[in-house]
Amino acid sequence: MSEQLTVDTILDHLSRTLKSRLPAQGGDPSSSYAAKLLAKGPDAFLKKVGEEATELVMAAKDEDRERIVYETADLWFHSLVTLTYFGLEPRDVLTELLRREGTSGLEEKASRPKDQV
Numbered sequence: 001m002s003e004q005l006t007v008d009t010i011l012d013h014l015s016r017t018l019k020s021r022l023p024a025q026g027g028d029p030s031s032s033y034a035a036k037l038l039a040k041g042p043d044a045f046l047k048k049v050g051e052e053a054t055e056l057v058m059a060a061k062d063e064d065r066e067r068i069v070y071e072t073a074d075l076w077f078h079s080l081v082t083l084t085y086f087g088l089e090p091r092d093v094l095t096e097l098l099r100r101e102g103t104s105g106l107e108e109k110a111s112r113p114k115d116q117v
Helices: 010-020 033-040 042-061 065-085 090-100 105-111
Strands: none
Touching: 010 033, 010 065, 010 090, 033 042, 033 065, 042 065, 065 090
């Protein structure tokens, strides 16, 4: 029986799929875009993160709501590839957001070590 995907389950599903695309898990770069990025390593997928971030900025500057959503999805996907490569999961990011909830963004930024600001 196929998994019913929803907005509540898609990140976990994508995370599992991306893990299966890792070279150590038998990901086939000839049949999977994600496997190809993961096999090439950080230079390949980090370049895509930068490109997608730039495209999101351009869409936002154009105030094109549909493109903003589309480019954000691209950025999130390539960010998920990055997390996967480094052995992290969406849950790690969500946990960090949860930790920050209720904390002033200004206070949180001020509490960071100077080299992280």
